Amino acid sequence: MKYQDYITVSSLKEALEQLEKYGKDAVIVAGATDLAVKARSKDWYESKYLVDISRxxxxxxxxxxxxxxxxxxxxxxxxxxxxxxxxxxxxxxxxxxxxxxxxxxxxxxxxxxxxxxxxxxxxxxxxxxxxxxxxxxxxxxxxxxxxxxxxxxxxxxxxxxxxxxxxxxxxxxxxxxxxxxxxxxxxxxxxxxVMSTDYRYSFQKVGRKKSGCMSRFTLAVAMKLSKDQKIEDVRLSIGAALADIRLQKEVTESLKGHKPDSELFHACMAQLGEKIRSQVRKVDDNIEYKAAVCERLGTRTLSELAFRTAFVE
The missing domain is CATH 3.30.465.10 (Uridine Diphospho-n-acetylenolpyruvylglucosamine Reductase; domain 3)
Structure with a gap:
């Protein structure tokens, strides 16, 4: 891998000085686990000064x-x-x-x-x-x-x-x-x-292998039920499927105030599946697969959280 220089700093002040000195040619290095991967197919760092902040x-x-x-x-x-x-x-x-x-x-x-x-x-x-x-x-x-x-x-x-x-x-x-x-x-x-103990939560990952692989789809969700067992709050975010990662508020808002219901969950996740299809159809050949995973895995996860009588991590 080619680069101009590898600089190790021991303080935040020193790191900022290096960034100011080299400007856009400076690249921060933390754990460096992705550095060689990115340099494998292109000389991204040939003109760059790598600033190691690990110390x-x-x-x-x-x-x-x-x-x-x-x-x-x-x-x-x-x-x-x-x-x-x-x-x-x-x-x-x-x-x-x-x-x-x-x-x-x-x-x-x-x-x-x-x-x-x-x-x-x-x-x-x-x-x-x-x-x-x-x-x-x-x-x-x-x-x-x-x-x-x-x-x-x-x-x-x-x-x-x-x-x-x-x-x-x-x-x-x-x-x-x-x-x-x-x-x-x-x-x-x-x-x-700190997340309130009233919330139930789940993280789901789909990859090419059971472990040690890049995610093809991820789902993070947290749900809170009221005393009368209605959905008081639900937060949901997905990764590796859309062109950014954020809370899907426009999708989950329709769940609040309702009694948990599998059909309601399916309608919610189907809406998110359509968002995946419409947003990235032109750049991802596996869009139908990801949309289907989103709908099915999302519906199942929401149902498991809602109908779980006791939640223990």
Whole structure:
């Protein structure tokens, strides 16, 4: 793999200085699990300066503050899976992390990298959307905080890549096209509101293999029933199927206030299936398959959550 220089920094201040120095030619490296993959088919990084932030202590760790879980951007998937705070307070993310690749990748891949890489098949993003998590970002113009669902840009060509029908990513530098990060910005932490125990939740993944593979479809959903067993709230997000990842509010809004019903769930997911067909028909040859999976898996998952008499993680 060709690149201009590989620079290791030990502080956030130093990292920002390197980004300012090299501008659009600087590329942040976290766990680096996707770096060689993207460089395999094209010399994306031949003119780039790779800035390794893995040694920055202030970007690591998991803690709880004021009812929210603060996750440093350099926290690995392995660390998330071994955190009681995540398992108990953000169980949906815990489930999603359990579906990511194998031990080697989990030991290196970071939550910040999973977000900044902005792959439509990233397993953590739908879960974080449902958890209504936010991302803290720092750059030369200061700091800002955005909802996770505002990170990814609408990118139809990315659907074709995530389907693996082409040999390499269309956008090896995510900030150049796929997300709303500026070239001089770094994700510092993810803020996750602790999910109420009133919610039932589930993360589902469909891939070519049982484990260790890229997702072809993911579903994250959380549901809350009222005392009279009506649907009080439902949040749903899907990955690897649409041209972005966000909460599907226009679909789930029709469920609120109703008694759980399989036909109602099917109608809801059929609406989402049609959205998949209409949005990405021209770029994804397997669109009918994904729409069908969305309808059937979504209906089944919603039904299982609604009719479960007791929910235990």
């Amino acid at each position: 920055i202590q202030e970007l690591q760790g998991i803690r709880k503050e004021h009812g929210k879980i603060m996750v440093g951007a350099m926290t690995t998937i392995y660390e998330l899976l071994h955190s009681e705070l995540i398992r108990k307070g953000a169980g949906l993310l815990y489930q999603a992390c359990g579906n990511i690749a194998g031990p080697q990748i989990r030991n290196q891949a970071t939550i910040g990298g999973n977000l900044a890489n902005s792959c439509l098949a990233a397993d953590t993003i739908p879960a974080l959307c449902v958890l209504e998590a936010t991302i803290c970002i720092v750059g030369s113009s200061g700091t800002r905080e955005i909802p996770v669902e505002e990170l990814l840009k609408f990118c139809p060509p990315c659907v074709r890549h995530e389907e693996m029908s082409v040999g390499g990513c269309f956008y090896g530098i995510p900030a150049g096209k796929k997300n709303t990060l500026e070239p001089d910005e770094i994700i510092t932490q993810v803020v996750i509101p």
